[in-house]
Amino acid sequence: xxxxxxxxxxxxxxxxxxxxxFRKKFHIPTDPNNxxxxxxxxxxxxxxxxxxxxxxxxxxxxWAKLGVEGHTEGEHPWLPYHELLSExxxxxxxxxxxxVVMMNTLTTNLHLxxxxxxxxxxxxxxxxxxxxxxxxxKYAMESQLKxxxxxxxxxxxxxxxxxxxxxxFEDLKQILEEQGDEIALLMIGSTNYYSGQSYPLKxxxxxxxxxxxxxxxxxxxxxxxxxxxxxxxxxxxxxxxSYKYLNSGPGSLGGCFVxxxxxxxxxxxxxxxxxxxxxxTRFNMRKDFDALPGAEGWQLSxxxxxxxxxxxxxxxxxxxxxxxxLRKKSIKLTGFLEFLLDEMNNKSISVITPxxxxxxxxxLSIQVKNADKSLHTKLTEAGVxxxxxxxxxxxxxxxxxxxxxxxxxxxxxxxxxxxx
Ligand SMILES: Cc1ncc(COP(=O)(O)O)c(C=O)c1O
Numbered sequence: 001x002x003x004x005x006x007x008x009x010x011x012x013x014x015x016x017x018x019x020x021x022f023r024k025k026f027h028i029p030t031d032p033n034n035x036x037x038x039x040x041x042x043x044x045x046x047x048x049x050x051x052x053x054x055x056x057x058x059x060x061x062x063w064a065k066l067g068v069e070g071h072t073e074g075e076h077p078w079l080p081y082h083e084l085l086s087e088x089x090x091x092x093x094x095x096x097x098x099x100v101v102m103m104n105t106l107t108t109n110l111h112l113x114x115x116x117x118x119x120x121x122x123x124x125x126x127x128x129x130x131x132x133x134x135x136x137x138k139y140a141m142e143s144q145l146k147x148x149x150x151x152x153x154x155x156x157x158x159x160x161x162x163x164x165x166x167x168x169f170e171d172l173k174q175i176l177e178e179q180g181d182e183i184a185l186l187m188i189g190s191t192n193y194y195s196g197q198s199y200p201l202k203x204x205x206x207x208x209x210x211x212x213x214x215x216x217x218x219x220x221x222x223x224x225x226x227x228x229x230x231x232x233x234x235x236x237x238x239x240x241x242s243y244k245y246l247n248s249g250p251g252s253l254g255g256c257f258v259x260x261x262x263x264x265x266x267x268x269x270x271x272x273x274x275x276x277x278x279x280x281t282r283f284n285m286r287k288d289f290d291a292l293p294g295a296e297g298w299q300l301s302x303x304x305x306x307x308x309x310x311x312x313x314x315x316x317x318x319x320x321x322x323x324x325x326l327r328k329k330s331i332k333l334t335g336f337l338e339f340l341l342d343e344m345n346n347k348s349i350s351v352i353t354p355x356x357x358x359x360x361x362x363x364l365s366i367q368v369k370n371a372d373k374s375l376h377t378k379l380t381e382a383g384v385x386x387x388x389x390x391x392x393x394x395x396x397x398x399x400x401x402x403x404x405x406x407x408x409x410x411x412x413x414x415x416x417x418x419x420x
């Protein structure tokens with residue numbers, strides 16, 4: 001047997017991995033006998049950092065001790081609490097801190113961004129999304145079209161070609177060449193939840209802008225996974241959630257990016273709330289709305305501090321590891337998974353995710369011919385937490401913060417067994 005296809009080799013890679021100690025900073029789910037499961041589902045819900053409970057507990061204590069005074073007198077006062085997150089979050093998505101704010105949840109932020117960046121005219125009103133966009137994005141786009149008196153057929157789908165799984169940039173180009181005059185907005189998932197394909201954000205933004213369209217991205221599967229470089233890409237806006245690769249807990253707050261060329265434009269249409277109002281006069285209560293500069297100006301409500309404490313705990317772990325280091329490990333870890341799958345030499349499985357690491361994050365989507373969900377059930381029984389997408393895809397996402405090369409090896413061994 002090939003040494004590179006052995007547990008010993010996987011363990012050697014773990015020994016050489018300078019980030020391997022970060023695994024100990026997370027709670028790894030276990031089976032009823034307390035054995036660690038192989039958790040490869042960070043693309044759905046990231047694991048809990050061990051520090052999360054301490055960060056939340058600190059806020060609970062401030063609340064218990066100080067009551068309302070916690071807004072100003074707490075160890076980390078709640079009034080400006082969201083500001084504690086912006087710098088680390090901005091590094092991860094490649095933005096300036098002023099362009100980023102954590103607030104609401106992904107779909108809510110998407111609608112708020114559409115208020116500002118989807119302003120259709122009689123001539124320019126269509127929206128482009130990728131065909132396999134996450135359903136919530138599609139529902140949001142369709143409802144916005146209807147809200148503005150347009151039809152859901154005005155949602156233009158960027159589709160893979162017949163018999164293919166991935167979207168080609170040249171086909172998006174063709175859509176713009178043919179319908180660019182009528183398209184108002186391109187709203188694309190940075191990394192597709194199903195195929196794992198990462199799209200070229202800068203190229204897409206430049207293409208959209210050439211046709212005078214606004215361009216926004218859904219980074220649900222990109223934030224904490226790939227390096228989207230939002231500022232440099234020039235995207236008009238982006239939204240994401242923090243419960244996947246950002247390990248901030250189920251239903252935790254989302255993030256929002258507004259490029260600085262818009263972020264200080266107080267005249268841009270927006271739905272407003274008091275948390276987006278000038279901090280100096282917010283509590284005067286009688287003032288007309290005066291939008292804060294930066295992405296903060298899109299905030300509506302005072303935010304849930306306990307959820308933000310969980311985000312802070314997670315972002316501190318990212319800071320310590322360094323996102324560039326994580327991305328390097330991620331490329332290696334997913335490359336190892338790909339290598340082991342190739343070595344299986346099994347004609348009934350194929351990876352639909354692009355081979356080029358630049359065009360994917362950590363997730364590989366494995367299509368299994370003639371399989372159904374029972375395959376996923378068997379994998380779960382074998383101690384692997386992964387996820388299944390109808391009709392026939394298993395998504396495996398080794399997260400560099402807490403997954404090891406041995407996890408990847410262990411998954412492939414169990415996968416072989418289950419396929420038998
Ligand atoms: C790509 C994508 N978009 C949108 C959503 C919806 O997110 P939320 O429920 O936070 O609005 C998800 C959730 O998993 C997602 O994966």
